[in-house]
Amino acid sequence: MQFPSPVSLQFISELINATIVGSTNTLVTGINEIHKVEKGDLVFVDHPKYYDKCINSEASFIIINQPVDVPADKALLVVDHPFDAYCKIVNHFRPFEPSNKMKSDSSQVGEDTIVYPNVFIGNHVTIGKNTIIYPNVTIMDHCIIGDNVVIQSGSVIGSNGFYYNTKKNREVWYKKMPDCGRVIIQDDVEIGACCTIDRGVSHDTVIGKGTKLDNQVHIGHDTIVGRNCLMAAQVAIAGAATLKDGVTLWGQVGVNKTLTIGENAVIFAQSGVGGDLEGNKVYFGSPVQDAKIKQRELVWIKRIPELWDKVMKK
């Protein structure tokens, strides 16, 4: 999340009661999670295993639980509990703001857009022109929805991500990351019934122009879907994944987090994608493989009995 305007490092250090290590005379532009961090951003780390990754990321400011060496153009904010400090900053800049109206006064709906009855529109939502929102849709805070978009009934846009700070040696194993990201649905996108699109935990979840989702599709937090993608029913994509333009996922495909699927890749139904995939190829299987290789394997399996006979009956 970018802050509304840059703030001094001093302000942040006072907010979270931190000791600054390094240059103090700079401005902080936002806060992000390690997968999405940019120059000028704050990030947090609380385990030595990830110290190097954070310090060498694009982040300019690292909230950390002990002083370490830091490059000259960066600064540390040392606190006992970096995760709690992260939450404090997020809640300061994007506080939880429940709404008791069906359409918040802080939201806007464009011309010629049809909003059916029983649609909930939260705070700071923008909906474009010539869009149709069917009954019983929920659009949570900070979503941006473009022109000529269709969202069918029962879908939820901007739900909170499934993302927890996990430590099994404390009483509360899973602490929810507060969500400060948004959902951005670009023009000409169509979303089926009973889909769920989580808002970004720290960045944005984006559905690219012209992309079409069938019913019961799930898109995780901070995932970026390109233009003209197709997803058939019951596809699920975990958090912070990237789908380039023109990707087609057939029914019930599952996609793991923080990976990239290349342009115009086609994934057959029920496949499970665990890692990056090159574009312009066709894939199948759980775990997924090149579709032709997978199909040949299915044939090879059928030949085992013949092999067995040949080898064992000699």
Place this chain on the structure above:
Amino acid sequence: MQFPSPVSLQFISELINATIVGSTNTLVTGINEIHKVEKGDLVFVDHPKYYDKCINSEASFIIINQPVDVPADKALLVVDHPFDAYCKIVNHFRPFEPSNKMKSDSSQVGEDTIVYPNVFIGNHVTIGKNTIIYPNVTIMDHCIIGDNVVIQSGSVIGSNGFYYNTKKNREVWYKKMPDCGRVIIQDDVEIGACCTIDRGVSHDTVIGKGTKLDNQVHIGHDTIVGRNCLMAAQVAIAGAATLKDGVTLWGQVGVNKTLTIGENAVIFAQSGVGGDLEGNKVYFGSPVQDAKIKQRELVWIKRIPELWDKVMKK
């Protein structure tokens, strides 16, 4: 879709600005998509690859982008853009009619039927007797729901199908087929929570008498489900499939479009059905096979190391 009453071919040709080739002195009874077309119907085709299939189908009238030979009992309607002409006809006979009421005045609810709060009922819906519609259900236009039906919360009946006219060489890759079909839910059907049943794109989606669906089941457009079928949670069936009577699909089964599953077939959980299946058999796997054959294959796979040892260690 059948028209409310037959119209002259002349009327249609003027509506879409087409040149008639063949006999003009006939009545058009409806319009349909190639998988569902009947005698008296219009159909459209815009790619030479499908010309023969369309001309040899049951359709009496073919909207096409060039003149071709046609049997004496059929006629062509030649236009530059057959898909756009199809859309124009559908929108003429079944125009989009958004409703701003929770229950449209054009809909009827039978005696002793319980409609919980927060249920949306669109235009031209008929609901039978002694039926229960739980909260937060959405029933869109033209659905017909029988007697003794149960629809649990969050389900969406009559959403638009996932069906696009696709051309990757134009600016807009995917153009939505306008939906003119209905959903027909016969007597004694029970539908779980958060299910989605798409209306027919050009025909009807039918759920047969006595069939029971668990939660989060998806049924695609124009699919015909027989009587006394069972579908466990998270089953997904694509468009224009046919399930005969007494079919059982266990949890998370996926079924491809335009195929037929025979009577009393049983498909084990997580299977993927890609083509027609004979009835009265048990199936398993993704891709699906006869369950016994699949189970034997799983055993054969476990014997590969033994084979390897025997062959390689000699």
Place this chain on the structure above:
Amino acid sequence: MQFPSPVSLQFISELINATIVGSTNTLVTGINEIHKVEKGDLVFVDHPKYYDKCINSEASFIIINQPVDVPADKALLVVDHPFDAYCKIVNHFRPFEPSNKMKSDSSQVGEDTIVYPNVFIGNHVTIGKNTIIYPNVTIMDHCIIGDNVVIQSGSVIGSNGFYYNTKKNREVWYKKMPDCGRVIIQDDVEIGACCTIDRGVSHDTVIGKGTKLDNQVHIGHDTIVGRNCLMAAQVAIAGAATLKDGVTLWGQVGVNKTLTIGENAVIFAQSGVGGDLEGNKVYFGSPVQDAKIKQRELVWIKRIPELWDKVMKK
């Protein structure tokens, strides 16, 4: 279900017009289904195949369609149609009570709990403190929801289970078991968007303290989920399963009914669990196996062509 207070066996026998075989001088404390029955409970059985299992269960009273030998501390209630008798008792003690309000007067919401607009709360529901219920959630009758719980939009808590009395030789193949159980959601549980959690058919469905569910998760009737479990998107668990504490199910995992998954087991995405699993292990596959064994099998399959060459080309 436990009755509000114990009733005489005489009262029950009159309600269902049964003949008592065995000791009559006892009190009946509740009614249950065979998987969940306890001492003092009624159970029913209508097929000789299951007579022994019922008579040897914890049940004190067996509704049965013919007299059989019974231990001295138990009694039979002989009727022609045990399933109908079961339904009559359930409907007597927990009658169907539709509500036409968005929040029933018989329900309670704790301090500092936020209920967004468009949430349906049925009869006899209890919601604890500091809980957030997002828009378009449905909470059906008798649910008990703890403190610090989050339920995201579109979710349905307390839907009826997918559980039918099946006889294919009568006109109505599937007769719905009337549900008399509850859903109990303990403190600190978080439930994603568009989840469905069925109430117990005869007992309770329980989600243990600190457990977190992603979007579009389905939990069947009478299933007991332990503490600090994690379920990623589109997990489905059938009825009457038991998950011990700390179990992790990744996306799209399916779990069969009436089985037990041990403490801290981890199941990788898209796996299918058909039977009991030991705790503290990692699993993968459909059908599921120890993850390491499954991964080795995937490697072995890739070696079949090499084996083939060696054996066939000699």
